Amino acid sequence: MCDHDLSDLRFPDHHGDDHAHDEHGNHIDDAIWGSDNVELITVGIDIGSSTSHLMFSRIRLARLSTLLSSRFVVVERTTLYRSPILLTPYRADNRIDAERLAAFIAEAYAEAGLTHDAVDSGAVILTGEALKRANARAIAELFAEQAGRFVCASAGHNLEAILAAHGSGAVALSRQGGIVLNVDVGGGTSKLAICRQGQVLDTAAIGVGGRLVALDGAGRVVRLEAEARTAAELLGIPVVLGAPLAPAERDRLAEALAAALVALVRGEQAPDAPALAGRLAHGLLLTPPLAYRGPIDTIVFSGGVAEYLYGEPPDEFGDLARPLATALRRAQAAGELPAPVAAPAERIRATVIGASQFTVQLSGNTVTITNPDILPLHNLPVLRPVLGESPSADTVAAALRRSLQRADIEEGTVPVAVALAWDGLPYYHVLRALAEGIVAALPRTLGSGVPLTVVFDGDVGRTVGGILREELGVANDLICIDGVRLSELDYIDIGRVVEPANVVPVVVKSLLFPEPSLRQQGELLEV
Secondary structure (H helix, E strand, C coil): CCCCCHHHCCCCCCCCCHHHECCCCCECCHHHHHHHEEEEEEEEEEECCCEEEEEEEEEEEEECHHHCCCCEEEEEEEEEEECCCEECCECCCCCECHHHHHHHHHHHHHHHCCCHHHCCEEEEEECHHHHCHHHHHHHHHHCHHHCCCEEEEECCHHHHHHHHHHHHCHHHHHCCCCEEEEEEECCCCEEEEEEECCEEEEEEEECCCCCCEEECCCCEEEEECHHHHHHHHHHCCCCCCCCECCHHHHHHHHHHHHHHHHHHHCCCCCCCCCCHHHHHHHHHECCCCCCCCCCCCEEEEECCCHHHHCCCCCCCCCECHHHHHHHHHHHHHCCCCCCCEECCCCCCCCCCCCCEEEEEEEEECCCEECCHHHCCEEEEEEECCCCCCCCCHHHHHHHHHHHHHHCCCCCCCCCCEEEECCCCCCCHHHHHHHHHHHHHHCHHHHHHCCCEEEEECCCCHHHHHHHHHHHCCCCCCEEEECCCCCCCCCEEEECCCECCCCEEEEEEEEECCCCCCCCEECCCCCC
16 A cells, blocks of 8 residues: 555445444445445554564544545554464574564464455564664565555664553553553563653663573573673672573562662662662663653553563463563562552553554645655655744754654654644744754755655645755755644655646555553552
8 A cells, every 4th residue: 555545445345334324224325435434454563572473453444524524534443363472583693583483474364364465554563683684684575565555663762662652551541641651561671651641751761671581491591681691790690591590590680670670760770879770770771761850640561571560471481571570569569669550451562553554635735846756755754843832943953853863763864754733823934943943953864865855734835845945955855745644653655746736645654552541550469
């Protein structure tokens, strides 16, 4: 679904379907129903350092016809199949075994009773080891034929924290009021995300996870990550590949890692912290710590370790997941966490919950497109900086740099779409400040000749495009369009100009996340 208009979407046969009747039970002609409703089969695929899994869903989108809109929104979602959790397979050279991974994906399609042709869209989330250059080509080839229909997100620590916060339901919970902290404890890392009013404000990551150490059936160490080695050395625990690790020493190591995570949550990490946990937390940081220092009202845990936090899965994988969860439960019972704990909507599957959905919007009349021949463009990640009232060039540039950091995108390496909200009067000095801020924040993009794409929801695309081109001397191919509403975590395709209407079709690919009602819990589990 790459060069998309609505004719590309699948309209299933709805004879006998409840949706094909009006509120009085009268049959509605399928053509009428189909013009305002679309059903898609989607897949979310998560390939990470420790585990990989899939989820298939059916989503129904309905046109906002009562608002005289061409926009489609999701009105119903049904989970069709959840794959087993696969320990991500590795070869002897420590690269991901792409052949075994491909077989697992094929098995999941078969068990779900679906073929690749039956799946309309999807999202492939790559994290950790899957992002390393040595694995990139082999993994990309798995999805080469589907690349046009799939959003492929390479999620570094910050983006993974945002995805997990959405997938766990923490972002949705924050819309009900208060500050929600999502803590996603995975196999190799833990990601923190501060959520308020339905937005992720701040993120951080630390090298604490359930598979930093893995043991074989005889209790010998078969996997040892640098973060576990650092913690073991600080504790004086000898951990050596191929050598046995006593259960008591494994539990001590898990206890120290849990304490480091709690110290980061509490903001007590420092190289000279009085407690060992604070020093270890500082040493294991993978990003800057949370800048947010205010109160936290609720904590939500997600990730693989959350399976043990909120339940007692029978499976054992010879790693630190269960003892790490036990240590976190003890910390919670001792009152060391700064807020009560709520149950997540998803645990280990929090990152993969979002399978992409498509909406189609049109932009025209007030746009700037300097070179129509570069269209269509596909899968541009959307950056949506948060701007205050009457932003200056400096505040625009700073906000856009933060958006790049949150998306784990190195400026200038890939084309992006800069999405800016606009609901004020088109005062020249404000539009000039927006243009100057964009130029200041994207020096490598402009210097390398990468096309510059700017998207507004208000009708100022032509004006800002003219300022960028004629006043600020932007020589890159420039696409400055408006009348399109975008959000963080969206990806867009921009189609060719449609004549004689002189409009540009824009396909918005959004990741889907649940809108749960999370229940508050005073305790995770009795220890």
